[in-house]
Amino acid sequence: MHSKLFKHINKNIPHYSILDIQNIQDYFEYKKIKKKEFFLIQGSVCSYGAFVLNGCFRNYIISIEGKEVNTQFSFENWWIGDIGSFVNRTPSKINVQALENAELLTISTKNYAALMERSACFNEYTSKLRSSAHLSAVLRLSDLSENAITQYKMMLEKFPKIEQRISQKHIASFLQITPEALSRLKKQN
């Protein structure tokens, strides 16, 4: 099994033995995706979940007024996709785009369902990931009530290296300010 995924599962559910995790690998497929390509486009059904081996992605939503709003960045050792769309086979409302050339371990709906049925360990692992993703989104809702400077500092504390990997334009969209405002804000502080 690819050691990154193995370690990630083990870290999240340490009470399972290595043997339980072992054969999970067979359900995944290795794939590459190039910078700027889309992993998921709104309106389409999410047919794969994917674990990010390296590279990074942005999730974004087109707002009512037509703006692209970045809601999340995903780096190594995180999952991308839209679990609701994936499981229920409904059109997704989010876009997931690679911001760097990336390597993924993907899993199809079919293999996911099979794993969920056979592996208590995978069940628990995905349940944790879902809680954690949901909580992140909810906590971001309250972060957005802070002014831009506070939010910017909080983001840097959480991801100290983010500016080396994500363009200012995309960080600004995440903070829900204009690139101009971010530029000014960085100069001041």
Add this chain to the structure above:
Amino acid sequence: MHSKLFKHINKNIPHYSILDIQNIQDYFEYKKIKKKEFFLIQGSVCSYGAFVLNGCFRNYIISIEGKEVNTQFSFENWWIGDIGSFVNRTPSKINVQALENAELLTISTKNYAALMERSACFNEYTSKLRSSAHLSAVLRLSDLSENAITQYKMMLEKFPKIEQRISQKHIASFLQITPEALSRLKKQN
């Protein structure tokens, strides 16, 4: 089984027969909670999930700068609690407070685990609810990028009767503006 919960399950997973749903009721307990009381306080572990029979609740988070930020309102036929805290027995980061006297069907961690193990139907039902709750939070992230008037109109479209049940102060907190700003905004439009 209380018909409201029954109907809600049936509506979400119509492909299961009535018999599958029938005995789910035994795992729940009826409870009342009064206006202003807390269902969940941040820092404590969420020991019950609950289906709202009637009444309403607000979820809120204390922001870094000490403001209460409402992240969600929950009415009849919705679930309250913090699934991450509930399942992993970790301290919650959110507060859930009743805004009206309310009636609930609660389920303990133990009964939840038992139901999850025995009922494929309950499994699928809760999976759907989780997707839906997560998606709502993510979509709200992009809504917050709109100006206050647009957001206010969107909210009224989604919950036309919200102003009869939720005070302006709490709606303002949800929209992440001050009560004064909301008051002005309503006069204009």
Add this chain to the structure above:
DNA sequence: GAAAACACTTGATCTATGTTAAGAGTTTCG
């Protein structure tokens, strides 16, 4: 049933961020 606490409105003023525009530097691509 009166006092206290709270909810909402309105006005004046202030400030953070948006908008528009222009220029310099960097990356992409045929």
Add this chain to the structure above:
DNA sequence: CGAAACTCTTAACATAGATCAAGTGTTTTC
């Protein structure tokens, strides 16, 4: 390799919403 397309910065000006303050009406509480 060079043109075109981006990215970031800076400045001037505009504006949505915050803050502070005061007044009225409503609800809660003892």
